[in-house]
Amino acid sequence: MTWLTFLISGTLLAATPLLIAALGEVVVEKSGVLNLSIEGMMSVGAVTAFIVVFETGNHWLALAAGGVAAIVLSVVFACVVLFALGNQVVSGLAVGLLGIGIAGLAGGSYENMTVAPMARLQIPFLSELPVIGPGLFNHPLPVYLAPLLAVVLWWALKYSKVGLVVRAVGESPESANAVGYNVVGIRFLAIMFGGFLAGVSGAFLCVASSTLWADGMVAGRGWIVIALVVFAMWRVERVVIGAYLFGAASIAELLVQSAGISVPSQLMTSIPYIVTIVAVSILSMDGKRVRLNAPVSLGRVYLGTH
Structure with missing residues:
Protein backbone atom coordinates (compact mmCIF):
# COMPACT_ATOMS: atom_id res chain seq x y z
CA MET A 1 0.00 0.00 0.00
CA THR A 2 1.47 3.36 -1.03
CA TRP A 3 1.43 6.32 1.31
CA LEU A 4 -1.20 8.02 -0.89
CA THR A 5 -3.47 4.97 -0.77
CA PHE A 6 -3.06 4.86 3.00
CA VAL A 33 -30.44 24.20 20.50
CA LEU A 34 -26.76 23.93 21.43
CA ASN A 35 -25.98 20.31 22.25
CA LEU A 36 -22.65 19.84 24.02
CA SER A 37 -23.35 16.23 24.98
CA ILE A 38 -22.15 14.69 21.67
CA GLU A 39 -19.17 13.01 23.34
CA GLY A 40 -21.45 11.16 25.74
CA MET A 41 -23.92 10.19 23.02
CA MET A 42 -21.13 8.84 20.84
CA SER A 43 -19.77 6.88 23.80
CA VAL A 44 -23.15 5.31 24.56
CA GLY A 45 -23.63 4.47 20.90
CA ALA A 46 -20.16 2.94 20.71
CA VAL A 47 -20.50 0.64 23.71
CA THR A 48 -24.03 -0.42 22.75
CA ALA A 49 -22.94 -1.28 19.22
CA PHE A 50 -19.92 -3.20 20.46
CA ILE A 51 -22.01 -5.30 22.84
CA VAL A 52 -24.60 -6.04 20.13
CA VAL A 53 -22.05 -7.08 17.51
CA PHE A 54 -20.07 -9.05 20.10
CA GLU A 55 -23.16 -11.02 21.12
CA THR A 56 -24.91 -11.32 17.73
CA GLY A 57 -22.28 -10.69 15.04
CA ASN A 58 -24.75 -8.42 13.22
CA HIS A 59 -23.02 -5.13 12.36
CA TRP A 60 -26.08 -3.36 10.94
CA LEU A 61 -28.12 -4.23 14.00
CA ALA A 62 -25.26 -2.85 16.08
CA LEU A 63 -25.29 0.47 14.19
CA ALA A 64 -29.05 0.78 14.68
CA ALA A 65 -28.80 -0.15 18.36
CA GLY A 66 -26.07 2.44 18.90
CA GLY A 67 -28.28 5.10 17.38
CA VAL A 68 -31.29 4.11 19.48
CA ALA A 69 -29.24 4.07 22.68
CA ALA A 70 -28.06 7.61 21.97
CA ILE A 71 -31.66 8.67 21.30
CA VAL A 72 -32.50 7.69 24.89
CA LEU A 73 -29.74 9.99 26.14
CA SER A 74 -30.85 12.74 23.77
CA VAL A 75 -34.38 12.53 25.21
CA VAL A 76 -32.93 13.19 28.67
CA PHE A 77 -31.12 16.24 27.33
CA ALA A 78 -34.23 17.42 25.47
CA CYS A 79 -36.43 17.14 28.55
CA VAL A 80 -33.96 19.14 30.63
CA VAL A 81 -33.51 22.01 28.17
CA LEU A 82 -36.98 22.15 26.63
CA PHE A 83 -39.30 21.36 29.53
CA ALA A 84 -37.25 22.11 32.65
CA LEU A 85 -35.75 25.14 30.81
CA GLY A 86 -32.24 24.20 31.87
CA ASN A 87 -29.22 26.12 30.63
CA GLN A 88 -28.17 24.41 27.39
CA VAL A 89 -24.43 24.63 28.04
CA VAL A 90 -24.55 23.26 31.57
CA SER A 91 -27.16 20.64 30.68
CA GLY A 92 -25.18 19.48 27.66
CA LEU A 93 -22.01 19.08 29.70
CA ALA A 94 -23.87 17.18 32.43
CA VAL A 95 -25.63 14.81 30.02
CA GLY A 96 -22.38 14.28 28.14
CA LEU A 97 -20.60 13.26 31.34
CA LEU A 98 -23.53 10.99 32.18
CA GLY A 99 -23.18 9.26 28.81
CA ILE A 100 -19.44 8.77 29.24
CA GLY A 101 -20.03 7.29 32.69
CA ILE A 102 -22.76 4.94 31.45
CA ALA A 103 -20.53 3.78 28.60
CA GLY A 104 -17.66 3.05 30.97
CA LEU A 105 -19.93 1.10 33.31
CA ALA A 106 -21.69 -0.90 30.58
CA GLY A 107 -18.47 -1.72 28.78
CA GLY A 108 -16.45 -2.72 31.81
CA SER A 109 -16.68 -6.46 31.16
CA TYR A 110 -15.84 -5.98 27.45
CA GLU A 111 -12.70 -3.92 28.00
CA ASN A 112 -10.07 -4.50 25.28
CA MET A 113 -12.12 -7.24 23.59
CA THR A 114 -12.36 -7.19 19.80
CA VAL A 115 -14.96 -8.08 17.19
CA ALA A 116 -14.79 -8.96 13.51
CA PRO A 117 -14.71 -5.79 11.37
CA MET A 118 -17.65 -4.75 9.25
CA ALA A 119 -17.48 -6.18 5.75
CA ARG A 120 -15.94 -3.94 3.11
CA LEU A 121 -17.75 -3.17 -0.10
CA GLN A 122 -15.37 -3.50 -3.02
CA ILE A 123 -16.78 -1.55 -5.94
CA PRO A 124 -16.11 -3.56 -9.11
CA PHE A 125 -13.45 -2.16 -11.45
CA LEU A 126 -13.07 1.07 -9.47
CA SER A 127 -11.46 -0.69 -6.50
CA GLU A 128 -8.87 -2.14 -8.88
CA LEU A 129 -7.63 1.24 -10.10
CA PRO A 130 -3.98 1.85 -9.15
CA VAL A 131 -3.28 3.85 -5.98
CA ILE A 132 -6.67 5.57 -5.59
CA GLY A 133 -8.79 2.47 -6.19
CA PRO A 134 -8.07 0.66 -2.90
CA GLY A 135 -8.13 3.97 -1.03
CA LEU A 136 -11.48 5.24 -2.32
CA PHE A 137 -13.51 2.19 -3.28
CA ASN A 138 -12.82 -0.49 -0.68
CA HIS A 139 -14.64 0.50 2.49
CA PRO A 140 -17.63 -0.46 4.67
CA LEU A 141 -20.89 0.80 3.21
CA PRO A 142 -21.42 3.60 5.81
CA VAL A 143 -18.33 5.35 4.39
CA TYR A 144 -20.25 5.83 1.13
CA LEU A 145 -23.61 6.52 2.78
CA ALA A 146 -22.29 9.42 4.91
CA PRO A 147 -21.69 11.86 2.01
CA LEU A 148 -25.01 10.81 0.47
CA LEU A 149 -26.69 11.68 3.76
CA ALA A 150 -24.94 15.06 3.60
CA VAL A 151 -26.42 15.72 0.15
CA VAL A 152 -29.92 14.79 1.36
CA LEU A 153 -29.64 17.02 4.44
CA TRP A 154 -28.25 19.91 2.38
CA TRP A 155 -31.23 19.70 0.06
CA ALA A 156 -33.71 19.22 2.90
CA LEU A 157 -32.49 22.18 4.94
CA LYS A 158 -32.33 24.46 1.91
CA TYR A 159 -35.34 23.50 -0.18
CA SER A 160 -37.84 21.36 1.75
CA LYS A 161 -40.67 22.56 3.97
CA VAL A 162 -39.25 20.55 6.88
CA GLY A 163 -35.91 22.32 6.50
CA LEU A 164 -37.62 25.70 6.32
CA VAL A 165 -39.53 25.01 9.52
CA VAL A 166 -36.39 23.84 11.37
CA ARG A 167 -34.53 26.97 10.28
CA ALA A 168 -37.48 29.20 11.20
CA VAL A 169 -37.59 27.72 14.69
CA GLY A 170 -33.88 28.36 15.07
CA GLU A 171 -34.04 31.92 13.79
CA SER A 172 -37.21 33.16 15.49
CA PRO A 173 -39.08 30.65 17.64
CA GLU A 174 -41.64 33.28 18.64
CA SER A 175 -42.55 33.95 15.00
CA ALA A 176 -42.66 30.22 14.23
CA ASN A 177 -45.00 29.70 17.18
CA ALA A 178 -47.18 32.60 16.05
CA VAL A 179 -47.87 30.93 12.69
CA GLY A 180 -48.79 27.66 14.35
CA TYR A 181 -45.61 25.59 14.61
CA ASN A 182 -44.86 23.67 17.81
CA VAL A 183 -41.40 25.00 18.62
CA VAL A 184 -40.76 22.61 21.50
CA GLY A 185 -41.93 19.61 19.51
CA ILE A 186 -39.78 20.48 16.50
CA ARG A 187 -36.70 21.04 18.66
CA PHE A 188 -37.40 17.78 20.49
CA LEU A 189 -37.41 15.85 17.22
CA ALA A 190 -34.28 17.68 16.02
CA ILE A 191 -32.44 16.70 19.21
CA MET A 192 -33.51 13.08 18.80
CA PHE A 193 -32.32 13.08 15.19
CA GLY A 194 -28.97 14.54 16.21
CA GLY A 195 -28.69 12.00 19.02
CA PHE A 196 -29.38 9.11 16.65
CA LEU A 197 -26.64 10.20 14.26
CA ALA A 198 -24.23 10.73 17.15
CA GLY A 199 -24.95 7.18 18.33
CA VAL A 200 -24.44 5.77 14.83
CA SER A 201 -21.20 7.71 14.64
CA GLY A 202 -19.93 6.17 17.87
CA ALA A 203 -21.13 2.76 16.73
CA PHE A 204 -19.12 3.11 13.51
CA LEU A 205 -15.97 3.59 15.58
CA CYS A 206 -16.45 0.20 17.22
CA VAL A 207 -17.78 -1.97 14.41
CA ALA A 208 -16.06 -0.57 11.33
CA SER A 209 -13.06 1.50 12.36
CA SER A 210 -11.23 0.22 15.47
CA THR A 211 -13.34 -2.95 16.13
CA LEU A 212 -12.61 -2.94 19.85
CA TRP A 213 -13.99 -1.45 23.01
CA ALA A 214 -11.87 0.55 25.40
CA ASP A 215 -13.11 3.05 27.95
CA GLY A 216 -12.66 6.55 26.54
CA MET A 217 -12.18 5.35 22.97
CA VAL A 218 -14.27 8.21 21.56
CA ALA A 219 -11.32 10.30 22.73
CA GLY A 220 -12.68 13.80 22.30
CA ARG A 221 -14.20 13.32 18.86
CA GLY A 222 -17.49 14.70 20.17
CA TRP A 223 -15.78 18.01 20.87
CA ILE A 224 -14.19 18.00 17.44
CA VAL A 225 -17.70 17.55 16.00
CA ILE A 226 -18.97 20.63 17.84
CA ALA A 227 -15.96 22.66 16.69
CA LEU A 228 -16.46 21.34 13.16
CA VAL A 229 -20.01 22.70 13.02
CA VAL A 230 -18.77 26.14 14.08
CA PHE A 231 -15.87 25.91 11.61
CA ALA A 232 -18.39 25.13 8.87
CA MET A 233 -20.57 28.05 10.00
CA TRP A 234 -23.61 25.76 10.12
CA ARG A 235 -23.42 24.98 6.38
CA VAL A 236 -23.68 21.33 5.39
CA GLU A 237 -21.31 21.57 2.42
CA ARG A 238 -18.59 23.05 4.61
CA VAL A 239 -19.20 20.37 7.24
CA VAL A 240 -18.32 17.76 4.60
CA ILE A 241 -15.09 19.53 3.65
CA GLY A 242 -14.13 20.11 7.27
CA ALA A 243 -14.80 16.50 8.26
CA TYR A 244 -12.38 15.17 5.66
CA LEU A 245 -9.77 17.79 6.56
CA PHE A 246 -9.97 16.83 10.23
CA GLY A 247 -9.98 13.17 9.22
CA ALA A 248 -6.72 13.64 7.34
CA ALA A 249 -5.20 15.42 10.35
CA SER A 250 -6.18 12.54 12.63
CA ILE A 251 -4.04 10.01 10.73
CA ALA A 252 -0.96 12.23 10.58
CA GLU A 253 0.60 10.20 13.39
CA LEU A 254 0.48 6.98 11.37
CA LEU A 255 1.83 8.68 8.25
CA VAL A 256 4.78 10.13 10.14
CA GLN A 257 5.55 6.79 11.78
CA SER A 258 5.40 4.98 8.44
CA ALA A 259 7.87 7.52 7.02
CA GLY A 260 10.32 6.71 9.80
CA ILE A 261 10.36 10.25 11.20
CA SER A 262 11.10 10.43 14.91
CA VAL A 263 8.46 12.64 16.52
CA PRO A 264 7.04 12.23 20.05
CA SER A 265 3.85 10.17 19.80
CA GLN A 266 2.08 12.48 22.26
CA LEU A 267 2.62 15.42 19.91
CA MET A 268 1.31 13.52 16.90
CA THR A 269 -1.75 12.28 18.79
CA SER A 270 -2.63 15.87 19.65
CA ILE A 271 -2.54 17.08 16.03
CA PRO A 272 -6.31 16.74 15.36
CA TYR A 273 -7.06 18.80 18.46
CA ILE A 274 -4.41 21.40 17.61
CA VAL A 275 -5.91 21.71 14.13
CA THR A 276 -9.36 22.11 15.70
CA ILE A 277 -8.18 24.89 18.02
CA VAL A 278 -6.32 26.71 15.25
CA ALA A 279 -9.22 26.48 12.79
CA VAL A 280 -11.82 27.72 15.26
CA SER A 281 -9.47 30.45 16.53
CA ILE A 282 -8.86 31.77 13.02
CA LEU A 283 -12.58 31.72 12.30
CA SER A 284 -13.33 33.47 15.59
CA MET A 285 -11.21 36.44 14.49
CA ASP A 286 -14.09 37.29 12.18
CA GLY A 287 -16.65 37.25 14.96
CA LYS A 288 -19.18 39.32 13.02
CA ARG A 289 -19.30 36.76 10.22
CA VAL A 290 -19.79 33.90 12.69
CA ARG A 291 -22.65 35.74 14.41
CA LEU A 292 -24.32 36.42 11.07
CA ASN A 293 -24.25 32.74 10.13
CA ALA A 294 -25.21 31.30 13.52
CA PRO A 295 -28.93 30.63 14.14
CA VAL A 296 -30.22 33.71 15.96
CA SER A 297 -31.79 31.81 18.87
CA LEU A 298 -28.94 29.30 19.28
CA GLY A 299 -28.48 28.52 22.96
CA ARG A 300 -31.41 30.67 24.10
CA VAL A 301 -34.04 29.20 26.40
CA TYR A 302 -37.45 29.33 24.72
CA LEU A 303 -40.09 30.61 27.15
CA GLY A 304 -43.09 30.06 24.88
CA THR A 305 -46.06 27.77 25.42
CA HIS A 306 -45.18 24.32 26.84
Whole structure:
Protein backbone atom coordinates (compact mmCIF):
# COMPACT_ATOMS: atom_id res chain seq x y z
CA MET A 1 0.00 0.00 0.00
CA THR A 2 1.47 3.36 -1.03
CA TRP A 3 1.43 6.32 1.31
CA LEU A 4 -1.20 8.02 -0.89
CA THR A 5 -3.47 4.97 -0.77
CA PHE A 6 -3.06 4.86 3.00
CA LEU A 7 -3.78 8.59 3.29
CA ILE A 8 -6.98 8.34 1.25
CA SER A 9 -8.23 5.21 2.99
CA GLY A 10 -7.36 6.42 6.48
CA THR A 11 -8.91 9.83 5.89
CA LEU A 12 -12.23 8.34 4.78
CA LEU A 13 -12.39 6.00 7.78
CA ALA A 14 -11.43 8.72 10.25
CA ALA A 15 -13.73 11.34 8.74
CA THR A 16 -16.88 9.22 8.50
CA PRO A 17 -17.83 9.25 12.22
CA LEU A 18 -17.05 12.98 12.41
CA LEU A 19 -19.22 13.67 9.38
CA ILE A 20 -22.16 11.58 10.58
CA ALA A 21 -22.25 13.17 14.03
CA ALA A 22 -21.66 16.69 12.67
CA LEU A 23 -24.59 16.41 10.26
CA GLY A 24 -26.85 15.59 13.20
CA GLU A 25 -25.45 18.48 15.21
CA VAL A 26 -26.08 20.90 12.34
CA VAL A 27 -29.78 20.01 12.40
CA VAL A 28 -29.93 20.39 16.19
CA GLU A 29 -28.22 23.78 16.14
CA LYS A 30 -30.25 24.96 13.15
CA SER A 31 -33.30 24.43 15.37
CA GLY A 32 -31.77 26.74 17.98
CA VAL A 33 -30.44 24.20 20.50
CA LEU A 34 -26.76 23.93 21.43
CA ASN A 35 -25.98 20.31 22.25
CA LEU A 36 -22.65 19.84 24.02
CA SER A 37 -23.35 16.23 24.98
CA ILE A 38 -22.15 14.69 21.67
CA GLU A 39 -19.17 13.01 23.34
CA GLY A 40 -21.45 11.16 25.74
CA MET A 41 -23.92 10.19 23.02
CA MET A 42 -21.13 8.84 20.84
CA SER A 43 -19.77 6.88 23.80
CA VAL A 44 -23.15 5.31 24.56
CA GLY A 45 -23.63 4.47 20.90
CA ALA A 46 -20.16 2.94 20.71
CA VAL A 47 -20.50 0.64 23.71
CA THR A 48 -24.03 -0.42 22.75
CA ALA A 49 -22.94 -1.28 19.22
CA PHE A 50 -19.92 -3.20 20.46
CA ILE A 51 -22.01 -5.30 22.84
CA VAL A 52 -24.60 -6.04 20.13
CA VAL A 53 -22.05 -7.08 17.51
CA PHE A 54 -20.07 -9.05 20.10
CA GLU A 55 -23.16 -11.02 21.12
CA THR A 56 -24.91 -11.32 17.73
CA GLY A 57 -22.28 -10.69 15.04
CA ASN A 58 -24.75 -8.42 13.22
CA HIS A 59 -23.02 -5.13 12.36
CA TRP A 60 -26.08 -3.36 10.94
CA LEU A 61 -28.12 -4.23 14.00
CA ALA A 62 -25.26 -2.85 16.08
CA LEU A 63 -25.29 0.47 14.19
CA ALA A 64 -29.05 0.78 14.68
CA ALA A 65 -28.80 -0.15 18.36
CA GLY A 66 -26.07 2.44 18.90
CA GLY A 67 -28.28 5.10 17.38
CA VAL A 68 -31.29 4.11 19.48
CA ALA A 69 -29.24 4.07 22.68
CA ALA A 70 -28.06 7.61 21.97
CA ILE A 71 -31.66 8.67 21.30
CA VAL A 72 -32.50 7.69 24.89
CA LEU A 73 -29.74 9.99 26.14
CA SER A 74 -30.85 12.74 23.77
CA VAL A 75 -34.38 12.53 25.21
CA VAL A 76 -32.93 13.19 28.67
CA PHE A 77 -31.12 16.24 27.33
CA ALA A 78 -34.23 17.42 25.47
CA CYS A 79 -36.43 17.14 28.55
CA VAL A 80 -33.96 19.14 30.63
CA VAL A 81 -33.51 22.01 28.17
CA LEU A 82 -36.98 22.15 26.63
CA PHE A 83 -39.30 21.36 29.53
CA ALA A 84 -37.25 22.11 32.65
CA LEU A 85 -35.75 25.14 30.81
CA GLY A 86 -32.24 24.20 31.87
CA ASN A 87 -29.22 26.12 30.63
CA GLN A 88 -28.17 24.41 27.39
CA VAL A 89 -24.43 24.63 28.04
CA VAL A 90 -24.55 23.26 31.57
CA SER A 91 -27.16 20.64 30.68
CA GLY A 92 -25.18 19.48 27.66
CA LEU A 93 -22.01 19.08 29.70
CA ALA A 94 -23.87 17.18 32.43
CA VAL A 95 -25.63 14.81 30.02
CA GLY A 96 -22.38 14.28 28.14
CA LEU A 97 -20.60 13.26 31.34
CA LEU A 98 -23.53 10.99 32.18
CA GLY A 99 -23.18 9.26 28.81
CA ILE A 100 -19.44 8.77 29.24
CA GLY A 101 -20.03 7.29 32.69
CA ILE A 102 -22.76 4.94 31.45
CA ALA A 103 -20.53 3.78 28.60
CA GLY A 104 -17.66 3.05 30.97
CA LEU A 105 -19.93 1.10 33.31
CA ALA A 106 -21.69 -0.90 30.58
CA GLY A 107 -18.47 -1.72 28.78
CA GLY A 108 -16.45 -2.72 31.81
CA SER A 109 -16.68 -6.46 31.16
CA TYR A 110 -15.84 -5.98 27.45
CA GLU A 111 -12.70 -3.92 28.00
CA ASN A 112 -10.07 -4.50 25.28
CA MET A 113 -12.12 -7.24 23.59
CA THR A 114 -12.36 -7.19 19.80
CA VAL A 115 -14.96 -8.08 17.19
CA ALA A 116 -14.79 -8.96 13.51
CA PRO A 117 -14.71 -5.79 11.37
CA MET A 118 -17.65 -4.75 9.25
CA ALA A 119 -17.48 -6.18 5.75
CA ARG A 120 -15.94 -3.94 3.11
CA LEU A 121 -17.75 -3.17 -0.10
CA GLN A 122 -15.37 -3.50 -3.02
CA ILE A 123 -16.78 -1.55 -5.94
CA PRO A 124 -16.11 -3.56 -9.11
CA PHE A 125 -13.45 -2.16 -11.45
CA LEU A 126 -13.07 1.07 -9.47
CA SER A 127 -11.46 -0.69 -6.50
CA GLU A 128 -8.87 -2.14 -8.88
CA LEU A 129 -7.63 1.24 -10.10
CA PRO A 130 -3.98 1.85 -9.15
CA VAL A 131 -3.28 3.85 -5.98
CA ILE A 132 -6.67 5.57 -5.59
CA GLY A 133 -8.79 2.47 -6.19
CA PRO A 134 -8.07 0.66 -2.90
CA GLY A 135 -8.13 3.97 -1.03
CA LEU A 136 -11.48 5.24 -2.32
CA PHE A 137 -13.51 2.19 -3.28
CA ASN A 138 -12.82 -0.49 -0.68
CA HIS A 139 -14.64 0.50 2.49
CA PRO A 140 -17.63 -0.46 4.67
CA LEU A 141 -20.89 0.80 3.21
CA PRO A 142 -21.42 3.60 5.81
CA VAL A 143 -18.33 5.35 4.39
CA TYR A 144 -20.25 5.83 1.13
CA LEU A 145 -23.61 6.52 2.78
CA ALA A 146 -22.29 9.42 4.91
CA PRO A 147 -21.69 11.86 2.01
CA LEU A 148 -25.01 10.81 0.47
CA LEU A 149 -26.69 11.68 3.76
CA ALA A 150 -24.94 15.06 3.60
CA VAL A 151 -26.42 15.72 0.15
CA VAL A 152 -29.92 14.79 1.36
CA LEU A 153 -29.64 17.02 4.44
CA TRP A 154 -28.25 19.91 2.38
CA TRP A 155 -31.23 19.70 0.06
CA ALA A 156 -33.71 19.22 2.90
CA LEU A 157 -32.49 22.18 4.94
CA LYS A 158 -32.33 24.46 1.91
CA TYR A 159 -35.34 23.50 -0.18
CA SER A 160 -37.84 21.36 1.75
CA LYS A 161 -40.67 22.56 3.97
CA VAL A 162 -39.25 20.55 6.88
CA GLY A 163 -35.91 22.32 6.50
CA LEU A 164 -37.62 25.70 6.32
CA VAL A 165 -39.53 25.01 9.52
CA VAL A 166 -36.39 23.84 11.37
CA ARG A 167 -34.53 26.97 10.28
CA ALA A 168 -37.48 29.20 11.20
CA VAL A 169 -37.59 27.72 14.69
CA GLY A 170 -33.88 28.36 15.07
CA GLU A 171 -34.04 31.92 13.79
CA SER A 172 -37.21 33.16 15.49
CA PRO A 173 -39.08 30.65 17.64
CA GLU A 174 -41.64 33.28 18.64
CA SER A 175 -42.55 33.95 15.00
CA ALA A 176 -42.66 30.22 14.23
CA ASN A 177 -45.00 29.70 17.18
CA ALA A 178 -47.18 32.60 16.05
CA VAL A 179 -47.87 30.93 12.69
CA GLY A 180 -48.79 27.66 14.35
CA TYR A 181 -45.61 25.59 14.61
CA ASN A 182 -44.86 23.67 17.81
CA VAL A 183 -41.40 25.00 18.62
CA VAL A 184 -40.76 22.61 21.50
CA GLY A 185 -41.93 19.61 19.51
CA ILE A 186 -39.78 20.48 16.50
CA ARG A 187 -36.70 21.04 18.66
CA PHE A 188 -37.40 17.78 20.49
CA LEU A 189 -37.41 15.85 17.22
CA ALA A 190 -34.28 17.68 16.02
CA ILE A 191 -32.44 16.70 19.21
CA MET A 192 -33.51 13.08 18.80
CA PHE A 193 -32.32 13.08 15.19
CA GLY A 194 -28.97 14.54 16.21
CA GLY A 195 -28.69 12.00 19.02
CA PHE A 196 -29.38 9.11 16.65
CA LEU A 197 -26.64 10.20 14.26
CA ALA A 198 -24.23 10.73 17.15
CA GLY A 199 -24.95 7.18 18.33
CA VAL A 200 -24.44 5.77 14.83
CA SER A 201 -21.20 7.71 14.64
CA GLY A 202 -19.93 6.17 17.87
CA ALA A 203 -21.13 2.76 16.73
CA PHE A 204 -19.12 3.11 13.51
CA LEU A 205 -15.97 3.59 15.58
CA CYS A 206 -16.45 0.20 17.22
CA VAL A 207 -17.78 -1.97 14.41
CA ALA A 208 -16.06 -0.57 11.33
CA SER A 209 -13.06 1.50 12.36
CA SER A 210 -11.23 0.22 15.47
CA THR A 211 -13.34 -2.95 16.13
CA LEU A 212 -12.61 -2.94 19.85
CA TRP A 213 -13.99 -1.45 23.01
CA ALA A 214 -11.87 0.55 25.40
CA ASP A 215 -13.11 3.05 27.95
CA GLY A 216 -12.66 6.55 26.54
CA MET A 217 -12.18 5.35 22.97
CA VAL A 218 -14.27 8.21 21.56
CA ALA A 219 -11.32 10.30 22.73
CA GLY A 220 -12.68 13.80 22.30
CA ARG A 221 -14.20 13.32 18.86
CA GLY A 222 -17.49 14.70 20.17
CA TRP A 223 -15.78 18.01 20.87
CA ILE A 224 -14.19 18.00 17.44
CA VAL A 225 -17.70 17.55 16.00
CA ILE A 226 -18.97 20.63 17.84
CA ALA A 227 -15.96 22.66 16.69
CA LEU A 228 -16.46 21.34 13.16
CA VAL A 229 -20.01 22.70 13.02
CA VAL A 230 -18.77 26.14 14.08
CA PHE A 231 -15.87 25.91 11.61
CA ALA A 232 -18.39 25.13 8.87
CA MET A 233 -20.57 28.05 10.00
CA TRP A 234 -23.61 25.76 10.12
CA ARG A 235 -23.42 24.98 6.38
CA VAL A 236 -23.68 21.33 5.39
CA GLU A 237 -21.31 21.57 2.42
CA ARG A 238 -18.59 23.05 4.61
CA VAL A 239 -19.20 20.37 7.24
CA VAL A 240 -18.32 17.76 4.60
CA ILE A 241 -15.09 19.53 3.65
CA GLY A 242 -14.13 20.11 7.27
CA ALA A 243 -14.80 16.50 8.26
CA TYR A 244 -12.38 15.17 5.66
CA LEU A 245 -9.77 17.79 6.56
CA PHE A 246 -9.97 16.83 10.23
CA GLY A 247 -9.98 13.17 9.22
CA ALA A 248 -6.72 13.64 7.34
CA ALA A 249 -5.20 15.42 10.35
CA SER A 250 -6.18 12.54 12.63
CA ILE A 251 -4.04 10.01 10.73
CA ALA A 252 -0.96 12.23 10.58
CA GLU A 253 0.60 10.20 13.39
CA LEU A 254 0.48 6.98 11.37
CA LEU A 255 1.83 8.68 8.25
CA VAL A 256 4.78 10.13 10.14
CA GLN A 257 5.55 6.79 11.78
CA SER A 258 5.40 4.98 8.44
CA ALA A 259 7.87 7.52 7.02
CA GLY A 260 10.32 6.71 9.80
CA ILE A 261 10.36 10.25 11.20
CA SER A 262 11.10 10.43 14.91
CA VAL A 263 8.46 12.64 16.52
CA PRO A 264 7.04 12.23 20.05
CA SER A 265 3.85 10.17 19.80
CA GLN A 266 2.08 12.48 22.26
CA LEU A 267 2.62 15.42 19.91
CA MET A 268 1.31 13.52 16.90
CA THR A 269 -1.75 12.28 18.79
CA SER A 270 -2.63 15.87 19.65
CA ILE A 271 -2.54 17.08 16.03
CA PRO A 272 -6.31 16.74 15.36
CA TYR A 273 -7.06 18.80 18.46
CA ILE A 274 -4.41 21.40 17.61
CA VAL A 275 -5.91 21.71 14.13
CA THR A 276 -9.36 22.11 15.70
CA ILE A 277 -8.18 24.89 18.02
CA VAL A 278 -6.32 26.71 15.25
CA ALA A 279 -9.22 26.48 12.79
CA VAL A 280 -11.82 27.72 15.26
CA SER A 281 -9.47 30.45 16.53
CA ILE A 282 -8.86 31.77 13.02
CA LEU A 283 -12.58 31.72 12.30
CA SER A 284 -13.33 33.47 15.59
CA MET A 285 -11.21 36.44 14.49
CA ASP A 286 -14.09 37.29 12.18
CA GLY A 287 -16.65 37.25 14.96
CA LYS A 288 -19.18 39.32 13.02
CA ARG A 289 -19.30 36.76 10.22
CA VAL A 290 -19.79 33.90 12.69
CA ARG A 291 -22.65 35.74 14.41
CA LEU A 292 -24.32 36.42 11.07
CA ASN A 293 -24.25 32.74 10.13
CA ALA A 294 -25.21 31.30 13.52
CA PRO A 295 -28.93 30.63 14.14
CA VAL A 296 -30.22 33.71 15.96
CA SER A 297 -31.79 31.81 18.87
CA LEU A 298 -28.94 29.30 19.28
CA GLY A 299 -28.48 28.52 22.96
CA ARG A 300 -31.41 30.67 24.10
CA VAL A 301 -34.04 29.20 26.40
CA TYR A 302 -37.45 29.33 24.72
CA LEU A 303 -40.09 30.61 27.15
CA GLY A 304 -43.09 30.06 24.88
CA THR A 305 -46.06 27.77 25.42
CA HIS A 306 -45.18 24.32 26.84
